Amino acid sequence: MSVIKKSVVRAASLAAASVAAVGLFSTGAANADTFVPLPGAELNHTLPNGLSITARIANESATINPSLGSTPLHRNTWVSGSAQVEVHGPHKGTKITPGYVVGCQVDISGGAGNGGAGLTQSGENLSGNLSSGANLTLGPGQATSFLLLDIEKPDVYGDEGHTFAVKFTGKDGSVTWTDSTIGLNGCAGYAQARSFVRVETTTEQGISEFRVWGQPFSIG
Template sequence: MNTNPSTGSGVLKRSFGIVGTTVAAVGLFAPGAANADVFVPLPDGQKAAPGALITRTGERALVSPSLSANGAGRVVWVSGMVVAEVTETPEGKVGPDSGPSNDPGSNNSATFGASQLNTGYIIGCQVSIGDDAISLGAKAGATLKSASISGSIGLKIAPGEVRWVQLERADIPKPGTYFVDYTDVEMSIEGCAGYAQARAYTNLEIIGNTHTKTTLYGQPFSIG
């Protein structure tokens, strides 16, 4: 994880004492035939949180049939940038998990002793990933698949299932501007013999006497 003093727009300049955390990854970009690939541009999004603002920009996806060619698999490469401008948070110390592991109702994340930004995708097989489906999936025990964005992510999902794939997180020990930047991260979905959808999510947890969690969702898109 490298520190980057600027996004190019002047938002993260060190001269203002702002901390910028970036996580970047390049997946194994090996799509199939060009006429089989589908490029999906996705809209930017923004949501206010107590003492913070979450923004997602440059989100896009490239969907390809799986190389296994069995009708139940597909591959999607996702890219985007998430920024959290945090003006109010107690200074925390990053520590071990202090919440339930893989609790779908919470993030899927736990409190690590500091505020935190984490981002990823919700993937459903024969499920439309709207707000109702997200809520239902959480209550039914939708599974969290944690993964580093340093390589490809393999995911098996059956019809009617919803999975949360957390790409990366950035701990927020003090106020500042933090971002996670991911490029062409490969997610391989197998076992879904039907239509599949995906939707970006970003959670921002702010610790303190009033612990808050704010989620910014992206636009759902088809992955075949």
């Protein structure tokens, strides 16, 4: 189950782009699930108006099954983590948008699905669904990204609308996900994934946005 909570939120972080992807599998263990703890990241970002924001990716991990269906063209990964953001001063609203980049035989160290758990956020009257992840098809040299959140809420005309971020107006906010799925098909070579969190803050001077990146990890 994934839960969005407005507790001590410390936001996403810009992981060091120089971190190399981590190989996970040894000969003879290709069909075993592999649990991979990940270091997360932290970024202290200052907006042009001087407002300071701390963003973190925390408690991040992946559980990897390198070959669903006993073929190297199919992989399945369950990812967990928390995007935490703290705004050190007045703002008119900050949005947290978590997601992942997935690549097949391509370097994603530079930062280049649905159904699942219930979603709640205390104090914001927000409810909806947290996406369980994505089912992707990629060939060699291809990369794509997907967002974890898909929250249904009426638009200004009362029709069904969707938002992919959580917004808070206090000093902190967070999004936590557990066992969201990354399913990958069609990639015959090595594959990697990498978390990111987009942070967008609105102030009297305008809207500012930055991203925090987790460490790339192998998914087989």
